[in-house]
Amino acid sequence: MGAPLDVEAGGANGNGDKAQNYVREKSFAPQGMRIIFKDLDYHVPSNTQKGVRAYLLKKVSGFFEAHQMAALMGPSGSGKTTLLDVLAGRKTEGKTEGTIAFAGQKPTPQFLRRYTGYVEQFDTLLGSLSVYEMLLYTAELKRSTQEPLEEKKAAVEELLTKLSLQRCRDVKIGNAMAKGISGGQAKRTNIGIALITNPRVLFLDEPTSGLDSFTSNEVMTMVKTLTSDGVTICATIHSPTSYCFSLFDSLIMMVKGRVVYFGPRGHNAIEFAQSACPQVKEFLPGYNDAEYLVDLVTEADIAGHSDVFADHYANSDLAKENGAKIDSFLTESSDVLPEHIQKELAVRSATVTPWWWGLKTLVKYRTSKNYRDGEFLGPRIGDKIMISLLIMTLYLGVGDEFNDSNYINIAAVLFMWCTLPAFGAAAYVPALVLERNLFTRERNDGLYLVVTYLLSKMVDELLLAGLASLGISAYVFYGIQLQGQWVTFWLIYYITLSNGIVLAYFIAAISPNLDVANALLPTYVVTLLFFGGFLFRFHEMPPWWKWYSYIDFLRYSWGSLMVNQFTGPMGDPAWMGSTVLNYYSLGEVDKWTYMGYLALFFIVFFLLALITMTFKKYQSR
Numbered sequence: 001m002g003a004p005l006d007v008e009a010g011g012a013n014g015n016g017d018k019a020q021n022y023v024r025e026k027s028f029a030p031q032g033m034r035i036i037f038k039d040l041d042y043h044v045p046s047n048t049q050k051g052v053r054a055y056l057l058k059k060v061s062g063f064f065e066a067h068q069m070a071a072l073m074g075p076s077g078s079g080k081t082t083l084l085d086v087l088a089g090r091k092t093e094g095k096t097e098g099t100i101a102f103a104g105q106k107p108t109p110q111f112l113r114r115y116t117g118y119v120e121q122f123d124t125l126l127g128s129l130s131v132y133e134m135l136l137y138t139a140e141l142k143r144s145t146q147e148p149l150e151e152k153k154a155a156v157e158e159l160l161t162k163l164s165l166q167r168c169r170d171v172k173i174g175n176a177m178a179k180g181i182s183g184g185q186a187k188r189t190n191i192g193i194a195l196i197t198n199p200r201v202l203f204l205d206e207p208t209s210g211l212d213s214f215t216s217n218e219v220m221t222m223v224k225t226l227t228s229d230g231v232t233i234c235a236t237i238h239s240p241t242s243y244c245f246s247l248f249d250s251l252i253m254m255v256k257g258r259v260v261y262f263g264p265r266g267h268n269a270i271e272f273a274q275s276a277c278p279q280v281k282e283f284l285p286g287y288n289d290a291e292y293l294v295d296l297v298t299e300a301d302i303a304g305h306s307d308v309f310a311d312h313y314a315n316s317d318l319a320k321e322n323g324a325k326i327d328s329f330l331t332e333s334s335d336v337l338p339e340h341i342q343k344e345l346a347v348r349s350a351t352v353t354p355w356w357w358g359l360k361t362l363v364k365y366r367t368s369k370n371y372r373d374g375e376f377l378g379p380r381i382g383d384k385i386m387i388s389l390l391i392m393t394l395y396l397g398v399g400d401e402f403n404d405s406n407y408i409n410i411a412a413v414l415f416m417w418c419t420l421p422a423f424g425a426a427a428y429v430p431a432l433v434l435e436r437n438l439f440t441r442e443r444n445d446g447l448y449l450v451v452t453y454l455l456s457k458m459v460d461e462l463l464l465a466g467l468a469s470l471g472i473s474a475y476v477f478y479g480i481q482l483q484g485q486w487v488t489f490w491l492i493y494y495i496t497l498s499n500g501i502v503l504a505y506f507i508a509a510i511s512p513n514l515d516v517a518n519a520l521l522p523t524y525v526v527t528l529l530f531f532g533g534f535l536f537r538f539h540e541m542p543p544w545w546k547w548y549s550y551i552d553f554l555r556y557s558w559g560s561l562m563v564n565q566f567t568g569p570m571g572d573p574a575w576m577g578s579t580v581l582n583y584y585s586l587g588e589v590d591k592w593t594y595m596g597y598l599a600l601f602f603i604v605f606f607l608l609a610l611i612t613m614t615f616k617k618y619q620s621r
């Protein structure tokens with residue numbers, strides 16, 4: 001049993017770090033963390049029979065020893081990923097019953113995020129980063145802030161070597177449109193992401209799928225070395241090579257959500273499986289142990305003997321022995337655990353690093369890349385330049401023409417000017433929707449808080465929008481010869497633009513996919529046009545629709561632009577500024593009040609996006 005640490009467990013969590021906290025991993029090895037699960041049931045509403053619960057796990061019991069690597073095998077659809085997800089606390093639906101204990105204690109969901117690694121079947125990587133940057137980015141978000149950057153870099157280099165990723169170290173990961181690293185390299189990078197965080201427990205879902213046999217063996221050999229650091233490892237695996245299978249210490253075989261074998265890997269497992277089968281499949285030359293076992297079980301399953309198989313295990317001496325061990329492990333008092341491990345298991349903060357550190361890291365790695373990416377910049381600036389040039393040339397010089405027939409042109413151009421950011425918001429929707437899998441995985445891994453992510457997105461967009469809007473609003477203001485102050489004109493445009501961005505985030509947050517978001521956003525914006533006060537004057541609106549005008553941010557944006565224009569030189573009674581303002585019911589409020597309301601919308605949309613992204617389940621698993 002490991003000596004208790006002289007530092008508090010938990011890392012930087014915003015409540016104050018203890019110096020040298022990051023050394024905790026080294027002191028973990030002797031202790032390790034056994035995972036016990038007993039009589040686990042997991043059920044969801046059946047998607048084949050209405051009103052019926054489908055039991056995807058039925059009375060599943062077993063344990064994974066620290067310092068060992070366990071294989072989870074069985075035919076496709078037998079419940080392997082379900083068991084992994086239930087143990088790792090990654091299920092978002094369904095009901096789990098039974099006992100799960102890590103080192104004899106029930107872990108908090110935050111513990112599972114912070115101290116367990118989970119390698120998913122599908123890769124979720126940031127296409128704009130290189131392999132090295134992706135690993136360092138994760139290390140910066142997940143390892144203690146007390147650890148010097150040089151040590152994090154050294155850990156990344158070591159991992160690149162172990163995972164044979166040195167050759168593609170600086171290759172951009174890429175995406176479906178711009179090819180980057182190969183599928184196998186992406187898989188290994190994904191594994192690297194789980195390993196760089198020094199997990200206590202490592203779950204891997206099909207870690208070798210898509211890899212050639214050489215690389216599979218290399219990767220799993222590397223994964224196995226972690227057991228000497230006390231890490232508990234469990235991997236679902238389909239058809240491992242003989243060598244790869246030999247790396248596993250224990251094996252759970254499942255069929256239709258039930259255990260058909262749990263015990264040591266090796267010939268015991270084969271003999272046990274054969275004794276359960278009514279018709280024993282021959283161990284033909286060329287078979288390896290793993291292939292044979294899966295074939296045996298799959299054939300039994302296809303022949304409808306899965307329950308016979310599972311009952312055979314449930315009634316076996318092996319199951320009784322396992323049951324006795326599980327009971328004795330569970331009765332071991334958790335008081336014998338070192339204090340730091342008890343604290344880890346009870347941790348309540350889901351992230352290792354504080355929010356400001358997360359924000360800094362996201363900006364450092366993501367914003368810097370985005371600002372050099374034409375695909376990012378184009379849709380955000382291109383449309384604004386085109387439309388503003390059109391507006392400026394169409395209305396050239398009309399802003400200081402004081403005559404009755406021109407007032408409507410000025411009111412119209414100002415109205416169109418503030419509708420642009422609302423329509424342009426469409427450019428900001430994909431950033432959130434298309435990144436959803438990555439966001440979900442990184443949140444599940446405890447890399448950052450939702451607010452950190454959203455703030456980093458705001459930094460990304462608002463900085464760029466601020467710079468772009470300065471230039472655009474200058475040539476539009478002076479080209480049209482508008483009245484009032486340019487700074488005010490720019491500020492109103494900038495706040496409206498910011499409202500458009502945060503509105504896009506809210507729409508993206510509530511929409512299940514891009515199609516819905518693309519339909520929702522313009523529909524909402526069109527409704528805003530009617531109530532902005534220009535197309536239908538406020539005092540003439542039917543009383544039952546007036547409320548909508550109050551919650552229409554375009555009304556405040558256009559209102560403040562109008563007040564800025566018609567209280568400038570046009571405010572002179574000779575030029576009828578106040579008459580125009582009164583005509584549109586804008587005469588009673590000053591521009592700063594309008595801008596204050598406008599800013600309030602930004603806060604409301606931001607909070608709505610934040611709340612939605614915090615509580616909405618984007619993944620159904």
Ligand SMILES: Nc1ncnc2c1ncn2[C@@H]1O[C@H](COP(=O)(O)OP(=O)(O)OP(=O)(O)O)[C@@H](O)[C@H]1O
Nearest residue numbers: 044045046047048054056076077078079080081082
């Ligand atoms: N709502 C549902 N109703 C009925 N059956 C369901 C429902 N949801 C999932 N299933 C079934 O639960 C089973 C468990 O799936 P799981 O992904 O855990 O299997 P697996 O062993 O990991 O498979 P694979 O090796 O193919 O990844 C599957 O057979 C699936 O069809």
